[in-house]
Amino acid sequence: MSKPRITVIGAGLMGHGIAQVFALAGHDVTIYDSFANTLATAKDRILANLKFLGDDEAAVHRVTLEPDLGAAVRDADYVVEAVLEDLALKQKLFAEIEDLARPDAILASNTSVIPITSIMQNLKRRERALGTHWWNPPYLVPLVEVIETEWTSAETLAFAMKLHADVGKKPAHVKKDVPGFIGNRLQHALWREAISLVENGICDAETVDAVVKASFGRRLAVLGPLENADMVGTDLTLAIHNNVLPAIEHRPGPSPYLEQLVQSGKLGFKSGEGFRTWTPAQQTALRNRVLQHLRTARDEET
Numbered sequence: 394m395s396k397p398r399i400t401v402i403g404a405g406l407m408g409h410g411i412a413q414v415f416a417l418a419g420h421d422v423t424i425y426d427s428f429a430n431t432l433a434t435a436k437d438r439i440l441a442n443l444k445f446l447g448d449d450e451a452a453v454h455r456v457t458l459e460p461d462l463g464a465a466v467r468d469a470d471y472v473v474e475a476v477l478e479d480l481a482l483k484q485k486l487f488a489e490i491e492d493l494a495r496p497d498a499i500l501a502s503n504t505s506v507i508p509i510t511s512i513m514q515n516l517k518r519r520e521r522a523l524g525t526h527w528w529n530p531p532y533l534v535p536l537v538e539v540i541e542t543e544w545t546s547a548e549t550l551a552f553a554m555k556l557h558a559d560v561g562k563k564p565a566h567v568k569k570d571v572p573g574f575i576g577n578r579l580q581h582a583l584w585r586e587a588i589s590l591v592e593n594g595i596c597d598a599e600t601v602d603a604v605v606k607a608s609f610g611r612r613l614a615v616l617g618p619l620e621n622a623d624m625v626g627t628d629l630t631l632a633i634h635n636n637v638l639p640a641i642e643h644r645p646g647p648s649p650y651l652e653q654l655v656q657s658g659k660l661g662f663k664s665g666e667g668f669r670t671w672t673p674a675q676q677t678a679l680r681n682r683v684l685q686h687l688r689t690a691r692d693e694e695t
């Protein structure tokens with residue numbers, strides 16, 4: 394089979410980046426967005442990214458912008474949706490897409506947290522639907538979580554795993570459609586404790602971040618938590634858990650400290666203050682530092 398034809402629904406932050414990855418790997422990619430202005434700038438944004446990364450700029454010529462949903466999905470082998478995080482909107486879109494696309498086209502949602510089961514439950518052919526959770530920016534973070542529902546067929550799952558591996562991503566199979574999938578469950582377990590340490594006066598926010606970045610954060614890219622547990626020994630891990638787990642934050646809901654920040658308008662970068670205060674220059678510096686770090690990691694890997 395020649396390379397599957399890809400359609401990306403939504404030309405925003407994630408959508409244009411996902412389209413870029415497929416186009417760079419040689420796929421013909423169509424992008425649809427209901428907002429004409431966002432759609433119109435998608436190729437410019439992809440080209441700017443390709444230039445920044447030193448990737449083949451000709452890839453942008455494999456991208457077609459299509460303002461009509463029917464025309465966008467009619468010939469697609471694979472449709473991935475990256476519109477706003479809104480269940481009703483995603484359900485409505487997939488109902489339309491199912492009527493307009495080929496019956497054998499594979500359908501995927503890039504939702505961050507909405508259960509794939511909820512998004513896809515009303516489809517007539519639910520066996521060809523699944524979740525594919527990319528991370529931002531899609532062209533620099535390798536992981537794509539591939540989430541199956543109870544209806545997803547083995548062929549659909551195998552197609553998605555191979556498709557993402559073939560374009561250079563690291564697909565991870567999520568066998569159950571649980572909130573947060575794998576990556577965000579792990580990430581937010583850490584954030585819950587980070588907030589709790591500040592809330593309980595054990596240290597300030599800057600110290601939490603400094604501790605992570607100067608210690609296990611350094612190792613995380615090459616040493617996963619369970620590799621680490623095996624390295625130190627499961628017996629030592631058990632002894633540590635017997636001592637530490639009873640003391641670790643385990644409330645089921647969000648922290649009141651976090652809720653108070655939000656209620657008082659301390660929204661982080663967008664208001665200039667969250668856990669810490671941020672000048673525009675500090676925000677730009679941190680964003681650039683992350684981008685540079687991810688680019689270096691990608692370049693070292695290839």
Ligand SMILES: NC(=O)c1ccc[n+]([C@@H]2O[C@H](COP(=O)([O-])OP(=O)(O)OC[C@H]3O[C@@H](n4cnc5c(N)ncnc54)[C@H](O)[C@@H]3O)[C@@H](O)[C@H]2O)c1
Nearest residue numbers: 403404405406407426427428431475476477478504505529
């Ligand atoms: N931003 C992230 O870090 C991140 C990471 C992983 C997953 N996601 C998920 O990816 C999805 C997209 O997020 P984003 O950050 O790219 O958002 P975004 O706001 O940048 O882009 C959303 C796009 O959807 C378009 N849109 C809105 N209604 C539409 C419709 N009816 N038809 C077609 N297009 C429509 C908008 O014009 C916009 O271009 C969300 O579900 C989000 O939760 C985001």
